[in-house]
Amino acid sequence: MPNTFRTTAEGMIHHSGGRMTSGRVNILAILLAEQQAITHREIERHLLGKLQLDRVTLYRVLEWLANKHLIHKVISDDRVWRFHANHKLHLQQHAHFKCTRCARVICLDDLPAGRDWSLPIGYQLQEIELTVKGLCAECV
Amino acid sequence: MPNTFRTTAEGMIHHSGGRMTSGRVNILAILLAEQQAITHREIERHLLGKLQLDRVTLYRVLEWLANKHLIHKVISDDRVWRFHANHKLHLQQHAHFKCTRCARVICLDDLPAGRDWSLPIGYQLQEIELTVKGLCAECV
DNA sequence: AAAATAATGCAACAGTGTTGCAAACAGTAT
DNA sequence: ATACTGTTTGCAACACTGTTGCATTATTTT
Ligand SMILES: [Mn+2]
Ligand SMILES: [Mn+2]
Ligand SMILES: [Zn+2]
Ligand SMILES: [Zn+2]
Numbered sequence: 001m002p003n004t005f006r007t008t009a010e011g012m013i014h015h016s017g018g019r020m021t022s023g024r025v026n027i028l029a030i031l032l033a034e035q036q037a038i039t040h041r042e043i044e045r046h047l048l049g050k051l052q053l054d055r056v057t058l059y060r061v062l063e064w065l066a067n068k069h070l071i072h073k074v075i076s077d078d079r080v081w082r083f084h085a086n087h088k089l090h091l092q093q094h095a096h097f098k099c100t101r102c103a104r105v106i107c108l109d110d111l112p113a114g115r116d117w118s119l120p121i122g123y124q125l126q127e128i129e130l131t132v133k134g135l136c137a138e139c140v
Numbered sequence: 141m142p143n144t145f146r147t148t149a150e151g152m153i154h155h156s157g158g159r160m161t162s163g164r165v166n167i168l169a170i171l172l173a174e175q176q177a178i179t180h181r182e183i184e185r186h187l188l189g190k191l192q193l194d195r196v197t198l199y200r201v202l203e204w205l206a207n208k209h210l211i212h213k214v215i216s217d218d219r220v221w222r223f224h225a226n227h228k229l230h231l232q233q234h235a236h237f238k239c240t241r242c243a244r245v246i247c248l249d250d251l252p253a254g255r256d257w258s259l260p261i262g263y264q265l266q267e268i269e270l271t272v273k274g275l276c277a278e279c280v
Numbered sequence: 281a282a283a284a285t286a287a288t289g290c291a292a293c294a295g296t297g298t299t300g301c302a303a304a305c306a307g308t309a310t
Numbered sequence: 311a312t313a314c315t316g317t318t319t320g321c322a323a324c325a326c327t328g329t330t331g332c333a334t335t336a337t338t339t340t
Contacts, residue, residue: 018317019305019306019307019317019318020306020307021305021306021317021318021319023318023319024318040296040297041296053319053320054319054320054321055297056297056298056299056319056320056321057318057319057320059296059297059298060318060319061318064318075217077215077269079219079295079296079297079327079328080295080296081296081297095257097257097259097263100266100267106260108257108258108259109258117235117237117248117272118248118249119237119248119272119274120246120277121277122276122277122280123237123274123275123276123277123280124274124275124280125272125273125274126240126273126274126275127240127272127273127274128270128271128272128273129217129270129271129272129273130268130269130270130271131268131269131270132257132259132265132267132268132269133265133266133267133268133269134259134263134264134265134266134267135263135264135266136262136263137260137261137262137263140262140263140264158286159285159286159287159336159337159338160337160338161286161287161288161336161337163287163288164287180327180328181327193288193289194288194289194290195328196288196289196290196328196329196330197287197288197289199327199328199329200287200288201287201288204287219296219297219326219327219328220326220327221327221328
């Protein structure tokens with residue numbers, strides 16, 4: 001099943017009603033195959049050999065996939081975005097873990113539920129962004 | 141009391157055992173006077189007229205103040221750092237609020253207490269970074 | 281006042297992401 | 311199959327935030 005991710009990717013893109021381009025298929029397949037959230041550069045490396053793609057196009061494909069909710073973007077303190085496919089588990093909002101040594105980023109399962117964040121009066125909550133930082137199993 | 145912040149700043153710098161430079165005093169006084177966390181550029185604007193300072197020096201002063209724990213740095217999704225003085229309240233770790241419309245950032249009081257983050261086996265927690273996003277009172 | 285040490289200004293750089301525009305492409309109609 | 315239409319792509323130039331190296335200047339100590 002080496003092309004299982006490819007087929008899944010094609011299905012997701014088709015279902016989302018957008019044009020099927022090799023960039024979109026390849027990139028989404030890469031993200032589906034990956035356990036962790038990976039950077040633009042790591043995706044570029046995965047593409048070597050498979051497909052040659054301008055880095056601007058890569059940014060635009062990632063933006064398109066995120067708008068279609070097929071992937072999500074993870075913000076981090078190193079000012080580098082990381083991307084991860086939206087498996088069922090990660091459709092809802094969730095927290096992330098980032099290793100302070102090797103920079104690996106993984107998705108955690110949930111967010112602290114219904115808590116009163118004691119926002120000042122008049123402030124309106126929209127979204128919570130939570131990153132747990134520490135050492136991953138390989139870096140401990 | 142227009143120079144109250146200045147005097148406080150001087151005291152804090154002296155107490156931390158570093159050299160007293162006008163850059164450090166002015167910048168810390170600005171941050172002490174400010175309710176919210178502000179960016180490098182906003183600090184530059186506040187300095188206009190008062191003191192002319194190279195932007196590299198501003199970065200280095202901010203780094204120095206943060207190392208001495210006189211201020212803290214707030215990470216955000218717009219890739220811009222914001223800085224805020226360490227009043228007593230904010231010495232410990234705390235969450236932040238960021239307005240999705242005007243980008244204002246304020247410090248919230250605390251973090252979700254002792255929760256099991258259900259990290260994978262072998263993972264070690266070091267620090268939690270939490271930003272609540274939404275609309276501030278002026279933007280609602 | 282002189283010496284020692286630390287902070288500053290300047291110029292050049294690095295990294296990440298963005299924009300504008302012409303050429304290539306995918307999906308669709310003929 | 312071919313032509314058409316609106317999307318997507320590649321390329322070059324750019325913007326923004328933060329860094330580095332090194333000579334000069336300022337602060338503190340003697
Ligand atoms: Mn995630
Ligand atoms: Mn804070
Ligand atoms: Zn690690
Ligand atoms: Zn606001």
